[in-house]
Amino acid sequence: MWVYRCLNNFGGGKEVPTGTCPECDADVHVDTDTDKGESVSCEECGTDLEVVGLDPVELDIVEEEDLDDDEDEDEF
Numbered sequence: 635m636w637v638y639r640c641l642n643n644f645g646g647g648k649e650v651p652t653g654t655c656p657e658c659d660a661d662v663h664v665d666t667d668t669d670k671g672e673s674v675s676c677e678e679c680g681t682d683l684e685v686v687g688l689d690p691v692e693l694d695i696v697e698e699e700d701l702d703d704d705e706d707e708d709e710f
């Protein structure tokens with residue numbers, strides 16, 4: 635199902651899908667078995683990214699909530 639134009643031939647026959655990091659524009663390699671909604675990390679800037687699309691691979695920055703806040707709330 636993966637349709638990619640492999641302009642870079644690394645010698646292997648395996649096509650590695652890549653997305654673009656919205657934060658730093660780096661190519662982020664995504665596992666071929668990665669599903670939509672899974673998280674990957676940008677190797678360049680370390681930003682947590684969520685896979686929002688697979689064909690082509692689209693990545694979105696995971697908005698981190700303020701982890702500094704106390705999350706001891708028991709009420710829902």
Ligand SMILES: [Zn+2]
Nearest residue numbers: 655658676679
């Ligand atoms: Zn990045």
